[in-house]
Amino acid sequence: MSTNSFVTNKLSVELSIVIVGMNHLSKLKNLFNSLLGEGKTTRSHEIILVDNCSTDGSVEYVAANYPGVIIYQNDTVRGFAANNNQGVSVSSGQYLFICNPDMVILPGAIDEMIKFHESNPGVGIVCPKLxxxxxxxxxxxRRFHNLKVLALRTLSWANDEWTNKYIRKYLMLEFDKSKTQLIDWALGAAMVLRRSVYQQLGGFDEKFFLYVEDVDLCLRCWTAGFTVVYCSQAVCIHDHQRASTKGINVLLWHHAKSMAYFFYKHKLLWRPARGFEELRQPEDNVFHRG
Structure with missing residues (x-):
């Protein structure tokens, strides 16, 4: 997909909320209840649902109950990266909120992330506390993967409770969760970007069908000179299923394939990725709350 497709529309709203769903009816009900209820943003916005060939009545439910939502229906199943790029291509917001269907947005979360962007122009991606x-x-x-961490995560079936020192560092278990701060990357379940940054990065890499596209986007954000930030004041609930860690299945295959491509793409077989500790600038440590 051409990066120009991300800016073909006139910017008519402040925020575009892009959701990709595939048989997520029950999750979408919870998400929309929060998005249009207590978690509703005060900014002018649009909501775009990219439906990935659902058969559970998701499209019919959203169309009937939320007629203002823009719905794009796929003819064939596409990957997470491609679907989000499709949603962005039909959007018109200055800011983009990439949002999983299994999210519940708590009051003020979206506005906090946008305010942080407005006060800190060098920021590329803002992620909430989940x-x-x-x-x-x-x-x-998380910190970026290296081969040692990848091997340990594989051996432990991605068990976050492992006490290994390398895993603890990778998971950033020691960091202050109450403090807004620089990070290498965060789960792509919820993130706010400027459209201009998304355009410059070329959006998500569609060679990732499922998994690791969020790691890749954050790494490219850092190497392009922007920062990635964890915003502790923005809080969301993520009903994370982690299906790829539950034995050998097709999702595990997609995860392994994506991880192999990530290491190959960024030439990380013989060196670790450079993250916030290496790439931050002195001014990055001064955040303005607005």
Whole structure:
């Protein structure tokens, strides 16, 4: 997809909310209840749902109950990256909120992320604090992978409770969750970007069918001279299923394939990725709250 397709529309709203769904009817009900309820943004916005060939009545439900939502229906199943790029290509917002269907948006979360962008022009991606469904903290913020971490994650079936020191560093278990700060990357379940940054990065890499496209986008954001930030004041609930860690299945295959492509693409077989600790500038450590 050409990067020009991300800017063909006149910027008519402040924010475009892009959601990709595939048989997520029950999740979409919770998401829309929050997006248009207590979690509703005060900014002018549009909501775009890219439906990936659902058969559970998702499209019919959203069309009937939320007629203002822009719905794009796929004819064939496409990957997460391609679907988000499709959603952005028909959007018109200055800012983009990439949002998974299994999210619940808590009050003020979206506006906090946009305000942070407005006060800190060098920021490329802002990610919220994520909570599990039981409201415990979710390990959504990470350092970039290296081969040692990849091997250990494979051996442990991505068990976040492993006490290995390399895994603890990778998961950033020691960082202050209450503090807004620079990070290498965060789960792509929820992130706000300027359209101009998304355009400059070329959007998501569509060679990733499923998984790791969020890691790749954040790494490219850093190498392009922008920062990636964890915004502790913005809080969302993520009903994360982590299906690729539950035994050998097709999702595990997609995860392994994407990880191999990521290491090959960024030439990380013989060196680690450079993250916020290496690439940050002195001014990056001063955040303005607006």
């Amino acid at each position: 909570l599990n469904s039981d409201l415990t903290y979710q390990y959504s913020v």
